Amino acid sequence: MQFRVLGPLEVIRDGTPVELRGTKQRGTLGFLLLQANRVVPTSWLLNALWPDDNAPTTARKILQNAVYGLRGVLFSSPDSASGAATLLTRPPGYMMRVAPEQVDLHLFHQWVAQGREKRAQGAPAEAAVLLRDALDLWRGSALADLVEAGIEWPELASLQNTRLDVMEDYFDAQLDCGRHHAVLAELETMVAAEPLRERSCGQLMLALYRCGRQADALSVFSRVRSLLIENLGLEPGHGLQQLQRAILTQDPLLSLDAGPVVAAPPRAETVRDLTVPAPKADEETVHTGPVRTGLSLVETGRAPVRAETRAPAREDVVVQDVQDTAMQRRPVGVMSVRTQLPPSLGDGSGGVDDLMDAAATVVREQVERHGGMVTASMGSVSQALFGLDGPGDGGADQAVLAALAIRDALDGSGGSGPGAVPLSVHAAVMTGEVLLRYSGKGDAPAAVGAVLDESRSLLADVPAGQVLASDAVRRATENTVAYRRGQARPSEWFAVGRRTTLREVGQEPDTGYELDLLCGLVKRSRDRAIPHMVTVLGESGAGKSHLLREFGRRLDARAGRGTVLAGATPATPTEHPLKAQAQILAAHCGIRPGDDPQSVRSALTDQVRFLFPSGRRARWILSCLEPLLGPQDDAASAGVPVSKTLAAWRDFFQEVAQHRPVVLCIDDLHRADTGVLDIVENLAESAGPVPLFVVASAGPELLLRRPSWGGGKSQATIVTLGRTEETTTGGLLAEFLRSAAPERMPSISGGRAV
Structure with missing residues (x-):
């Protein structure tokens, strides 16, 4: 069969x-x-x-x-x-x-591997025969009848990409044999169907050049360059550019007499191969797919070099030409802010420079704390973008709240007396669409858009100490921010401050700034793959649980369902001591109260087998976690020590963080057993470089039980909720300068720097 x-x-x-x-x-x-x-x-x-x-x-x-x-x-x-x-x-x-x-799929992979091995050994003719035989197994698109019925599996797209890669391997082998005339028609057909695959475009350019059609070869380069710029905002890869220069100079290394040209890999997005060859019938293990050889034009910074000898292909190394630039059009929130001193202080003194530098640092920190990024800064004006990595809502809330925080921290235009800082803050917030160009990992994107210029131009109309918002921003944020209408134009709105959230009876504590701090820290953890733990301390009624609820709602609104996994520590001795850990695990596995035991086991098993391919490790994790999701009586009689269950729970979520960002919320941690405290305290510290974020609320009793809680850990933060003391803007800025640069801090008194 x-x-x-x-x-x-x-x-x-x-x-x-x-x-x-x-x-x-x-x-x-x-x-x-x-x-x-x-x-x-x-x-x-x-x-x-x-x-x-x-x-x-x-x-x-x-x-x-x-x-x-x-x-x-x-x-x-x-x-x-x-x-x-x-x-x-x-x-x-x-x-x-x-x-x-x-199975023809296995034969395809087998013959492809043999063909690539032959080419690596310097036998391109034999490689071409094997690769051609492998390609002849295809009778159309993989599972074409199912695709016509509406099936769209990622495995099928991966198979098609593999087929294209093998076709390019076949063309390389034929070109090595000097059969450029034989493959010219197939190459032209493939480039017409896949115009953005640079490797096949380079092969067509080389075949045309060897056929004496130099102008047509350069025309292919011009077409692919135009397509890449128009569709992706990218220049062709270095390998293709080097080939173009070699054709322009009629480099003798391109001729057949000079030997085959060492090849360069396709772009990283065409290299992925998710489909792997089938294991033997008596095996049930997972095998990796065949490793590609036969690359196209090496990125060396010089003209192509001759391959005098061929080294055996290394199966543990795959060279990739990764393009670090990308362009994206996206709706964002734009905040422009000017921190201005009176003209009487513009004498170029070092103290004034220190003051402005400290103000710029405060602006940047507040922007990042609210999930934004400063993309431009010149003199006293800074511009920041918000909503760069959220659900596409423009980030208007974060932009306005950041502007208000900057104003509250820095503005001293209305102050007087010896402690007042003569610094005025003007801010304008708009929303609109911009074109973002990312030049490297972690770098701020370059942004282009009319909304950027409009936001900067609005600063001229903003009075000192005010935050001006466009009407679109006001409509998008009126549930979060209170506004008053401007007098000059009906479309002008000035942000007054954050709206407070009322309970049905009484009023919730204002934890807005703490909420922004948590969101900024979780963004840092996600973007930089840094684990972090935050402990929120406070007396009963200080708003700890409210803060965690609002934190969960905000993250879920930005990133979709299932972002935050929450659990509550048991309040009575009759409840299971690992109640919070069980709730978090159930939420991750999609288990709901009332699910039958078979469904619970199936959901947990699927997650464990996905995370732990090793059968022995998966069985141990599963045996320790299963009692956690069963009825309390079953869990008590399962015979699994609590320490092992906690260790398996820790390993499980640290492994989850290897695959995607994880946010764990634990309420009332001060009630937890000693074993739970041990695991939670070191959960982030022992996780390694992964985006694992843990936030726990607790009463002051936690510090009585663990006086050194969080102490000395670089990846731990303690936030205390309670009554706050008013700090004047002058005192805040002076304290910032004192801590940032004590040897250069100016004395500011009476509106003049001394």
Whole structure:
């Protein structure tokens, strides 16, 4: 029996096609063949057959019927007794056990690997034959019949990219053999269909040049450069640019007599290969895919060099030409702020320079604390963008709140007396669309857009100590910020301050600035992959739980459901001591109260097997965490020590953070057992460089139990809620200068620097 997935799905028995009925039956078989000899969880199959959470309530029953039908159709003949191909039930799903040579996908990968090995050994003619045979296995798009029925699996896109990569390997082998005329037509067809693949464009340029068509070769470069700039804002890679220069100078290294040209890799986005060859029928482990060899024009900064000898391909190294620049059009919030001194102080004294430098530092810190980024700063004017990495809502709330925080921290225009700082703050906030160009990881993007100039021009109309907002900003933030209408123009609005949130009875404590601090720290943890723990301390009624709730709501609004995983420490001895850890684990696995034990186990098993490929490690984690999600009586009688459960819980979420940012919230931590405190206190410190953010609320009793809580840890912060003392703007800025540069701090008195 032969299984063909490189084209419409076909099953051939004794030269005769086997009839498969229904899209669900064909889809089940196709997905299992893509993962041949691997256990495929039932949840994966359900998501493949019913994407976007559209599965009916009877989905599992439909899947079981499809499997039953496949077993009856495929394995009812006498030859099925030999065990050549079998559809097995293996927890947590199914496995298609089949001899690799019976699946055309495996033959494709096998012949490709052999062809690449031959080319690496300096035998391009033999490599071309093997690669051609592999490409001839394709009868159209992979699982074309399922694609026509609406199936869109990432594995199929990966297979198509692999096919294109192999075609480029084949062209390289043919060019090495001097058969540029033979592949010219195929290259032109491929470049027309995939105009942004630089490797095949370079191959076409080289083939045209060797055919004596130098002008056409340069025309190909011009076309691909125009497409890259217009569609992506990118210049061609260094390898393609070097090839163009070599053609312009008619470099002799491009000729056949000079030997083959060492090749350069395609861009990183075309290198990924998610589909891997099937393991042997008696194996159930996961194998990695074949490693590409046969790169196209090395990025050396010089003209292409001759490959006098070929070194064997190294399977542990894959060279990638990564483009560090990218452009993106995005709605953002734009804040422009001017920190201005009176003209009488503009005498160029060092004290004034220190004051302005300290003010600029305060501006930058407040912007970053509110989730923004300063993208331009000149003299006394700074400009910042907000909403660069949120859900696309423009970041108006953060921009206005940052402007208010800067005004409250720095503005002294209305002050008098010996402690007043003669510094005025003018701020303007707008929203609009800008074009962002990122030049490198971690660098501020260069921004272009009319809204940037409009925001700066508004500063001339802003009185000292005021934050001017456009009408669009006011409408987007009126639930968060209080405004008053301007007198000069009806469309002018001035931000007065943050609105407070009222309970049905009484008023919640104002924790706005602490909330902004938490959001800034979680953004830092996510962007820089730095684990961090924040402990919020306060007496009962200080607003600790309210702060955690608002923090969760804000993050969920920005990044979607499931961003924050929260749990509450038990309030009575009768509750399970690991109640908070159980709630957090259940939230991560998507387990709801009332779910049956089989569904709970299945959800937990899927997550554990995904995070821990090692069977032994996965079994240990699963055995320790299962009692945590069961009924309390079952958990107590499971015989698993609490210390082991906590250790497994810690390892689980530290591993989750390796794959995506994680935010854990634990309320009333001061009530927790000693073992829980030990785990939570060191959770971030022991996680390594991952975006794991832990925030816990606690009463002052925590410091009585653990006086050194958080002390001496670089990745820990303690925030205390309580009554705050008023600090004058002059005192705040002077204190900042004293701590930042005590040897250069000016004395400021009576509005004049001494």
